[in-house]
Amino acid sequence: MAKLTIKEIAKMAGVSPTAVSFVINNREGVSEETRKRVKEVIERTNFQPSLNSRRLLLNKSFNISIVIRKTSSPFDDLFYLEIAKGLLEKSKEYGYNIVFTDIAMEDGKVVLPDIIKHEDTDGIVFFQDTEEIILNEVNKLNIPYVIADAHNMENGNNNGITTVNANYELSAYTAVCYLIENGHRDIAYISSSFVPNFYLATFEGYRKALEKAQVTIQPSWIQINAVNEESAYNCMKTILENKHKPTAVFCTTDTFAIGAMKCAKDMGFKIPEEISFIGIDDIFLSNYIEPKLSTIKIDKFRMGSLAMELIMDKIQGKKVNSVVVDSDHLVIRESVKCRNKGG
The missing domain is CATH 3.40.50.2300 (Response regulator)
Structure with missing residues (x-):
């Protein structure tokens, strides 16, 4: 059986092709009686309009x-x-x-x-x-x-x-406040200056949380050259080369946290016993690394x-x-x- 067209559906329902198109796309412009009649014909015939038909009728590419x-x-x-x-x-x-x-x-x-x-x-x-x-x-x-x-x-x-x-400032503030609530005051920061506004927003959230807790920022713990897992690893290495080590690290993405955690492990530190980590994103890998990463969930879907x-x-x-x-x-x-x- 040949596939029905919108014109044929319109003829069977006693309406114009445009009216059928309005019904198919759930648009206003037709009466309820007409809408009901067209729907009955569509259901009875199992009609599925072709993409080309819809494009021609509505002048859209879809x-x-x-x-x-x-x-x-x-x-x-x-x-x-x-x-x-x-x-x-x-x-x-x-x-x-x-x-x-x-x-x-x-x-x-x-x-x-x-x-x-x-x-x-x-x-x-x-x-x-x-x-x-x-x-x-x-x-x-x-x-x-x-x-x-x-x-x-x-x-x-x-x-x-x-x-x-x-709101990445809020995300950062929430993450760092959680670290502080868990007794951490020596908190490092790993981010990327590649996207300046993202860096500025997350750093402001980090700064505000520390300021509220009356904690001084350690400049040597601020690392902003991360762009991926590997560079975050190097940022963490720079932090750990300091004589005074942080007890926690806030990473502005989960990917950065994963790279930083790998570095800490390679240098012999236990997570979270010696150094804690938190990120932003909640990518699916965060739930599968060891230990599982605490993070701020951004609903990307x-x-x-x-x-x-x-x-x-x-x-x-x-x-x-x-x-x-x-x-x-x-x-x-x-x-x-x-x-x-x-x-």
């Missing part, structure tokens, strides 16, 4: 582009992989395809991928901070976009830009899901506001020792 810089990949970073999974799962509810693509810079000029240049995408989700020059090129095409995990736009709606963010909801609202012309996900969810595992008397 593609959402996840755009990264050519020098990075979401598959290399467990944090962004989880955001991508949230986007992908939510996209199914809207009948949209997720397309991964990248943007390059050549001689100071933006090189847009074909899917954007030819406007074969209805919306774009950028991961992390995106340069203004890139956003300006996208604005020329009037393609709506959302930025997920934009550190330099944490207040949201910056110049009309819609973002889904975490939800960030992706929210980014998809926001981009769909923007495609439909709705007014949207930026969103900040919960950022103080403490996940207590095995990497922090209580040093309080009787604890």
